[in-house]
Amino acid sequence: MEIPVLDFEVYRLGENVTDAKLKELSRELRTAFTEIGFVYLRNTGIGQEEVDAVIEISKKFFLLPEEVKIPLSRMSNTDNHGWVAPEIERLNPSRPGDLKEAFNITSLHTDAAWPAEDVVPGFRKAFESFFMRCKDLSLHVLRVMALSLDIDVDIFVNSHKSIGSSTNGSTLRILYYPPVKRAMVKESQLRCGEHSDYGSISLLFQDSKGGLQVKSRSGEFIDAPAIPGTVLINIADLMQRWTSDVFISAKHRVLLPPPGDSSTRQSLVFFAQPDDDIIVICCDGSNKHPPVKTGDYLLERFNETYRMQGHDEESNQALEEAGTRYEGMQQCFESIQVLIRMTWQAGLFHFGKVLIYDPFFSIVTRRENWTVEINKSKSQTRN
Numbered sequence: 001m002e003i004p005v006l007d008f009e010v011y012r013l014g015e016n017v018t019d020a021k022l023k024e025l026s027r028e029l030r031t032a033f034t035e036i037g038f039v040y041l042r043n044t045g046i047g048q049e050e051v052d053a054v055i056e057i058s059k060k061f062f063l064l065p066e067e068v069k070i071p072l073s074r075m076s077n078t079d080n081h082g083w084v085a086p087e088i089e090r091l092n093p094s095r096p097g098d099l100k101e102a103f104n105i106t107s108l109h110t111d112a113a114w115p116a117e118d119v120v121p122g123f124r125k126a127f128e129s130f131f132m133r134c135k136d137l138s139l140h141v142l143r144v145m146a147l148s149l150d151i152d153v154d155i156f157v158n159s160h161k162s163i164g165s166s167t168n169g170s171t172l173r174i175l176y177y178p179p180v181k182r183a184m185v186k187e188s189q190l191r192c193g194e195h196s197d198y199g200s201i202s203l204l205f206q207d208s209k210g211g212l213q214v215k216s217r218s219g220e221f222i223d224a225p226a227i228p229g230t231v232l233i234n235i236a237d238l239m240q241r242w243t244s245d246v247f248i249s250a251k252h253r254v255l256l257p258p259p260g261d262s263s264t265r266q267s268l269v270f271f272a273q274p275d276d277d278i279i280v281i282c283c284d285g286s287n288k289h290p291p292v293k294t295g296d297y298l299l300e301r302f303n304e305t306y307r308m309q310g311h312d313e314e315s316n317q318a319l320e321e322a323g324t325r326y327e328g329m330q331q332c333f334e335s336i337q338v339l340i341r342m343t344w345q346a347g348l349f350h351f352g353k354v355l356i357y358d359p360f361f362s363i364v365t366r367r368e369n370w371t372v373e374i375n376k377s378k379s380q381t382r383n
């Protein structure tokens with residue numbers, strides 16, 4: 001069995017569509033999503049050059065030293081935005097941490113953490129714009145999906161109205177799989193463990209390195225290589241529930257490269273999610289799956305992904321307290337920073353440097369280490 005490749009030309013971004021052509025496309029899409037849960041779409045309006053350009057910018061970010069990426073870390077399951085260090089996430093909890101790192105872009109707020117413009121020029125602009133391109137394509141695909149099910153054609157689109165705002169969890173995730181050092185690989189470790197995605201649909205763009213596999217209904221894994229100029233689209237778990245299991249959310253994984261292959265792999269995934277307050281109810285009127293509120297469901301799934309094996313309630317509470325102490329210290333540091341700035345402005349810099357800056361700097365260096373530890377632990381076990 002192979003993942004089908006469909007031409008989305010009839011529904012290209014910004015073009016008009018005739019009913020008959022759209023019907024045919026929706027029939028083909030329905031077959032792909034009911035039989036395998038994955039489909040390649042070509043002629044979506046998102047071109048290969050555009051994808052290559054953002055993949056190139058994302059590499060610049062991932063190749064930065066850890067000290068630059070750590071302050072941009074993803075902090076909690078309620079704020080999914082930010083950097084996820086290698087081996088932190090285990091998409092299959094029975095395997096060791098995934099051999100990958102990621103940067104999640106969840107909302108387009110001005111206060112979200114981004115790499116500084118002089119560190120990775122054009123990063124924020126490129127990904128904000130790519131996020132919107134993925135949003136548009138997702139809405140088009142969701143519309144054809146509803147059409148294919150003979151239900152209200154806008155039912156899915158109307159449930160994704162807030163993509164890009166704080167009341168919707170849709171996320172553009174950029175991924176980097178570093179070269180694999182075989183001697184360091186743990187028993188059964190993969191680049192990305194078997195999992196299904198959580199939301200409605202995912203849009204996946206990958207470089208040519210390979211490794212992605214999709215589990216078919218009969219249980220065997222089949223390769224899902226990059227096909228230039230296409231977007232690989234898959235059904236995620238909330239959509240499977242919504243459609244009473246008509247569309248299937250297939251498990252997928254990324255294998256290690258063959259021994260001796262030290263190449264890296266890069267991909268981009270846009271996870272489209274319904275708005276947080278949308279209650280997902282089986283659209284055929286059945287009660288095959290009980291209604292579930294999107295925001296609660298996603299939080300529960302994140303809690304499973306980031307829960308570290310062997311951590312109990314007590315250690316979670318200890319980390320919670322460490323986090324509170326850290327926040328207190330943060331305020332103290334901010335006051336010292338103000339003092340330094342005032343000393344500087346008063347022309348007393350030399351005096352300030354010896355008396356305040358030097359001791360402050362040595363504390364800051366230690367603070368960086370605490371931050372690393374607390375952030376790592378928080379994203380692994382809290383929430």
Ligand SMILES: O=C(O)CCC(=O)C(=O)O
Binds near residue numbers: 192204212253266268
């Ligand atoms: O990198 C890939 O190709 C797959 C990533 C993936 O499936 C995910 O992050 O959910």
Ligand SMILES: [Fe+2]
Binds near residue numbers: 195196197252
């Ligand atoms: Fe996935």
